[in-house]
Amino acid sequence: MNFSSRLLENAVAEFSKLPGVGQKTALRLVLHLLNQSQEDVEKFSYALTRLRSEIRYCKTCHNISDQQVCEICAAHKRDRSIICIVEDTRDVMAIENTNQYNGLYHVLGGLISPMDGIGPAELTVDSLVERVKNGDVKEVILALSATMEGDTTIFYLYKKLKDMPVQITTIARGIAFGGELEYADEITLGRSIVTRVPYENTMVK
Amino acid sequence: MWLQKLSLLNFKNYAEAELSFSETVNAFAGDNGAGKTNLLDAIHYLCLCKSYFNPIDVQQILQGADFFMLQGVFERAAQTEVIACSLKRSQKKQFKRNKKEYQRLADHIGLFPLVMISPYDISIIIEGSEERRKFVDNSISQTDNHYLDELIAYNKHLQNRNSLLRQIADTGRYDPQLLEIFNERLVASGQRIFEKRKMFMEAFIPVFNKHYHYLTEDAEQVELVYESQLLHDDFAGLLQRNTERDRILERTTTGIHKDELSFTIHGLPMKKFGSQGQQKSFLIALKLAQYTYLQQQKGFKPLLLLDDIFDKLDEKRTRKLMQMVSHDDFGQIFITDTNAERILRIFDDISVPVKLFNVDKGTVTS
Ligand SMILES: [Zn+2]
Numbered sequence: 001m002n003f004s005s006r007l008l009e010n011a012v013a014e015f016s017k018l019p020g021v022g023q024k025t026a027l028r029l030v031l032h033l034l035n036q037s038q039e040d041v042e043k044f045s046y047a048l049t050r051l052r053s054e055i056r057y058c059k060t061c062h063n064i065s066d067q068q069v070c071e072i073c074a075a076h077k078r079d080r081s082i083i084c085i086v087e088d089t090r091d092v093m094a095i096e097n098t099n100q101y102n103g104l105y106h107v108l109g110g111l112i113s114p115m116d117g118i119g120p121a122e123l124t125v126d127s128l129v130e131r132v133k134n135g136d137v138k139e140v141i142l143a144l145s146a147t148m149e150g151d152t153t154i155f156y157l158y159k160k161l162k163d164m165p166v167q168i169t170t171i172a173r174g175i176a177f178g179g180e181l182e183y184a185d186e187i188t189l190g191r192s193i194v195t196r197v198p199y200e201n202t203m204v205k
Numbered sequence: 206m207w208l209q210k211l212s213l214l215n216f217k218n219y220a221e222a223e224l225s226f227s228e229t230v231n232a233f234a235g236d237n238g239a240g241k242t243n244l245l246d247a248i249h250y251l252c253l254c255k256s257y258f259n260p261i262d263v264q265q266i267l268q269g270a271d272f273f274m275l276q277g278v279f280e281r282a283a284q285t286e287v288i289a290c291s292l293k294r295s296q297k298k299q300f301k302r303n304k305k306e307y308q309r310l311a312d313h314i315g316l317f318p319l320v321m322i323s324p325y326d327i328s329i330i331i332e333g334s335e336e337r338r339k340f341v342d343n344s345i346s347q348t349d350n351h352y353l354d355e356l357i358a359y360n361k362h363l364q365n366r367n368s369l370l371r372q373i374a375d376t377g378r379y380d381p382q383l384l385e386i387f388n389e390r391l392v393a394s395g396q397r398i399f400e401k402r403k404m405f406m407e408a409f410i411p412v413f414n415k416h417y418h419y420l421t422e423d424a425e426q427v428e429l430v431y432e433s434q435l436l437h438d439d440f441a442g443l444l445q446r447n448t449e450r451d452r453i454l455e456r457t458t459t460g461i462h463k464d465e466l467s468f469t470i471h472g473l474p475m476k477k478f479g480s481q482g483q484q485k486s487f488l489i490a491l492k493l494a495q496y497t498y499l500q501q502q503k504g505f506k507p508l509l510l511l512d513d514i515f516d517k518l519d520e521k522r523t524r525k526l527m528q529m530v531s532h533d534d535f536g537q538i539f540i541t542d543t544n545a546e547r548i549l550r551i552f553d554d555i556s557v558p559v560k561l562f563n564v565d566k567g568t569v570t571s
Contacts, residue, residue, distance in 0.1 A: 112383070114368035115361075120383060148361060152386060159382045 001027070060131070062107040062124045064089045072096075072105060079103045081138040083131065084193075085157065087111055087150075091143065098190030103141075106131065111149035112156055120156060128157070132166055139167045141196055158199060170199040206317060206505050207537040208248060209285075210278040215270035216250075217243040218567040225571075227560035230530075230538045230552060234545035235564030241541035244564070245321065245510045248539060251277040251288050252317040252508065253347070254300060254310045258325060262292055279317060282505075288317070311354060315347040318507035320496040322514055326488045330468060330476050337466040344495050345405050348502040352401060355394055362390045363457055370455045379452075388444045395461045399435045402464065405498075406431040412497045417490035420525055425483060426471050429491075433464045485518060489526065496535070506536030515542050515551070523551070531555040 001023055003009035008030065015026035033041050057063070058070035061083075065071070072078060072092075082103030086092055092105050108123045120126075132140065140161060144150040154170070161168055172192040207228050213219045218240045233241040242258075246265075249257045256265055266273045272293040279286045292298040300307045307313050328336045346352045366387035373379045413429055434443060443459040444451075451458055468475035468487060475487060499507045515523055530538060542548050545561060552559040562571045 114365045114372060114387075117368075117372075119369070119372060119378075120380065121378065148358065152365070152390070155386045155389070156383060159386070 058107075061105045062109060062127070063092055063105060077102070081136060082141065083128075083137055083139070084141040084143050085128065086143050087145065094186075094189060095143065095193065098186045098193065100190035101193050103139075108144075108153070111144065111147070112153045113149045123153075125157070125160065129160055132161060132164055137166055139169060141193070142168065142170045142199060143193070154199075168199040169196040171196050206279060206281040206508075208277055208279050208317075208508065210276075211244075211247060211251075212274075212276045213244075213247050214274040215267040216247055216273040216275055217265055217267065219243065219247075220267060220270075220567065222567075222569050224562065224569055226537070226539075227558070228537055230540065230557055230559040231562065232545075232548045232552075232559050233539070233541045233562045233564050233569070234543070234548060236543060239564045240567050241564045242323075242512050244562075244569070245323075245512055245539055245541060247275050248277070248508065248510060249319060249321055251275050251290055252319040253314055253343075254290070254298075257321050257323065262298055263294055266292065266294065281317065286316075288313075309350075311346075311350045314353070315350055315503075318347045318499045318503055319510065320492055320499065320507050321510040321512065322489060322492045323510075323512035324514075324516075326492065327484065329488060329491065330479070330484050334463075334465045338462075338464055340491070340495075341402055341405065341464075341466065344409070344498060345401055347499055347507075349401065352398075355398055355401075359391065359394045359398055359461065362387055362394060363460065363462060366391060367456045370451055370457070373452060374455050384448070388441065391444065391457070391460060392440045395435070395440055398461050399433060399440070399464075402431065402433070402461070403436075408501075409494060409498050412501075413490055413494035416493040416497070417486065419529070420490055420493075420522060421486050427475070427483075427487060428467075428469045428472075430467045430469075431464070432467055433461060434459050435461060482519060482522075486522060489514075489518070489522070493529070509535050509538045511538065511540040513541055513543075515544075515547060524554075527551055527555050531557050 001009075001012070003012070011030045011033075012023065012026045015021055015029050016023050018026075021029075033044070036044075054066070056065050056068060058065040058073055059068055060073045061070060063070050063072065067074070079102050083106050084095065084101060084103055085106045085108060086095070087108055087110065089107060092107065095101050095105075106124065106128050108125070108128075110118050110123055112118060112120060112123070131137065140157075142154050142157060144153055158168060171189075172195065208226055210223070210225050212221075212223045214221055222244075224244070233244055235241050246256050246258060249255075250265070255262070259265065272291060274289070274291040276287065276289045279288060287301075287303050289301045289304075290298065300310055300313055302313065302316075329340055342352070342356060346356075366384070369384060369387060373384075410429055410431075417427060434440075440460065444457075447459050468479075470479045470483060470487075475484060479487065496507055496509060514526070518526070529535070540548065545563065548559065548561065560571065562569050
């Protein structure tokens, strides 16, 4: 692409770094922003700058948060004896949308996959083990996607938690979820949390 | 089962071509480089979802074009089946059966079984063990549509375990529980693959012996043996006992990825001690046994693709092979040769009608 302005070119280059955005789309978005009022564009860029510099991760559950402790962890009406383990913040949003769950969460920040360089040390596994050890947690729900990495992570967490005085349960997984929690429809996801079952090591069939 | 029509669009050196076939023998004649083998490969692609020669899909697209398309009209179990395949650059390949797209390519593989015999097969004897495992896997996957999934899963577990071993060496952090998980996963899927390979070899070896003896009239004593560490040992125990070694070498040293087929002639390795002619007979017997095995499993005859074999085989073996062809042991056959007259003469000798196509620089005339 030949640009008439270096400023335009820079902006397009930044946008096309986003996932799924090619040069053409980036140019369309940038030209769209140019047509907005200066005030609106400043609001837009201010939101992004603040997002990056002020965002925190809850020190208890590691979900994305504005405070040191997120709203869910801070809420008095939530059941502190249950922790639902999920991959990332999108899963928290999906489960919250079902209105069927009143416990706490633990956000792992990924799934175990050594070939992608992700081991337990890259995730919040140690902090989960501490939470279960120290708190009055009675039940841990494994709500991870039905992929190879999801399975690996579940097997690993099971090995870490199985000797602690805590019940380990799992939500119904498989075709109904299409592999990813965030794509499951609310009713199905809500039902599978309500009807969760004790986890058994089903790996070696 | 047979292929009635084939159309190609931007496939390898063909901009566009349409061919109608005979139910028995079809021959492509033309100079080297004219594109005879590409026609066989198009048939291979339609049946097995990949090229026989080149695993990189986009390289099948005609130079300068953005996509290729293949369509085959088959007759199978008295039904007409239209199989269409297309690939656009930087997109996933699409396979459709009667206009309905497949969700899993593995569901297609084996519906139209096929055996290819080509000069490149020599790699099965002279190259590393991976080529021989590929031959076994190719045979099993045409009769068992879960086999490829299992193999993909095993390879992923293996890659993960090897990555983990490297990370343990790099960081000094060793978490036995994590390694144990990959051991368990490898064992579960490796054991299933092993059972399938073992069952296949038990059925395959007698068929191979029969073909080899017929082809060579017992001139040589050859042997085909399946070797796997899992034949003598329990896989979980193997991984356990080799943990230290695996950690030092930073890779998994035991498992079905080490399986091997051993080929011997008079007790010595075929690769070193077999003459060129002996190796070729061995390979043809291997492929004909694959054909017989598929036919037994499927209950109907696979397609047989013979690439340039008259050039490579001596008169006597060619005649033997053609006798088998003429005895109605085979169904539809596709054959390539540089010499149209030779093809006509050979099939005239055994009074089998042949449909001849002349191939010249990406155009075909019949
Ligand atoms: Zn929190």
